[in-house]
Amino acid sequence: MSRTTSTTAKRGNSGRRHPLASVALILVGLITTGGAYAMFTSTAAAETTAVTQTMIEEGEKLFASNCATCHGLDVQGTEAGPSLYGVGAASVDFQVGTGRMPLAASGPQAEQKPVQFTQDQTDAMAAYVASLAPGPAIPSDEYLQGDGDATLGAELFRINCAMCHNVAGAGGALTEGKYAPSLDGVEPVHVYEAMVTGPQNMPVFNDLNISPQEKADIITYLKYLEDNPSPGGFDLGSLGPVSEGLFVWIFGLGAIVAVTVWIAAKSN
Structure with missing residues (x-):
């Protein structure tokens, strides 16, 4: 009887798990999970880096073919064009995305013309230039929705922009053949990029x-102007009260004089 009890006790002791078995099992689980996560993260990062590097390489080829003549193969500029170090992706996206670059001909300032590159090609060139030196980045979509404070935007626009672009964003002439372009229909991303990069005379x-x-x-205010045309009817190009008053003076008074002369001639 004692032998049977002793044997059963030994079997029972040998069947019990070690107190540290649970801890070891948890550690194995943590190590396995952490290792899998690290491998996944590394793979994702490698793929992202590869895509970015591909964009940069493609952008470098496009730059060499279309921009290096003026800006130099090393992007340090030439007598025909400035250095692009530090201009950032925003400047490239604005200049190329609005058709101002590549420059068609020398002049007081680069004029907007039909875009010559797809958005993917523009993004690639922007990525290449941005990889050479830090600079303003392409703005986040959250600032381009036109859902801000239009009243505050109008005030900011009048203080900072209206002296060149006109209070209604209609544009205006500057010195030495330069001009501030109309902002009607300009993409919000290009308005933002112009503010942070200062193209031309800006x-x-x-x-x-x-x-x-x-x-x-400010973008919200410009969007409001586009969506709400002049409540007074024909806005005469939104050139302001001086030009509008001159228009009325010349054509209104001229019409009155013409009618007076006609009546006098008929009576005679």
């Missing part, structure tokens, strides 16, 4: 001058 409005949200408010 000053740079960085985030310390005008915050990203304030830029979004």
